[in-house]
Amino acid sequence: MPQPASAKPLRADTERTVRAILEAAERVLAVNPAATMEQIAEAAGVARTTVHRRFASREALIRALAAWATQRFHEAVEAARPETAPPSVALYQVTANVLRVKVSWGFAMGALPTDDPEVSRVHADVMTRCARLFARTRDAGLLRPDADLDWARTVYYALIHEAAIQSPETDAAVDALATRVVDTLLHGVGTPASG
Known part of the structure; x- marks a missing residue:
């Protein structure tokens, strides 16, 4: 989990609890953006006081959720090795990886704070x-x-956004959508001009 430079690393059990809270928050808030901290605690299987001990407010929880999703987004791009893998492989893998993050962390990706320097840095990278x-x-x-x-990049980002809205539920469905996005980007939907 991303930590401020001055923060002490979390113990493994604390990190697991925080992750459980963030994952529950994503599930609950994706269905009900007005959900309470108590509803999130219940979904995470922890006491409300545990959530409040880790996150001072609902806004702090949402900011942490957005930071977590931003880190997953960055890792998804890095894992595709965009600078070293063959371009066609990297393009497909970035697409599939990013789609997985956008589908799994849809609420958080939509809640990214535009004034957060770390979010801005990750997106610029x-x-x-x-x-x-x-x-x-x-x-x-x-x-x-x-x-x-x-x-081309603007069109690509729009294609990924639209594919994520399809909410594929399996890895195979994500892979199929990633293939469609890349195929649409590289080949379009029209017929080749005869000439």
Whole structure:
């Protein structure tokens, strides 16, 4: 779990409890964004006082949830090895990994604070990696040499967003959607122009 630089590392049992609370918060808040700390505690299988001991307020819990999801998002991109894997493999793997995070942490990803420096740093790093991956994808001949990479990334992000809304429930469904996103990005939905 992300900790401020000045914070002491959490003990393993405390970290498990915090993770259980955050996972329960995601499940409960995704269904009912107005859910109380007590409802979250019940879903996590802990006492309300335990939740309050770890998170001073509902807002602090939501901020921690957003920070947790941001870390998962960053790890998802890193795990795809966007700088070293072959571009087609990296593009597919980033897509599948990010879809998994967006589906699993949908409430938290929607609650990301725009004024949090760590969230901003992580998103800037992800955008930089994505820009380099798209340049590698173009250089490998998967995108047209004259492709507008900024526009291609904008379309790609929109495709991932729309795919995540489909709420795939299995890994196979996520994989199928990732394949559709990449195929749509690289090949579109129209017929090739005859000429």
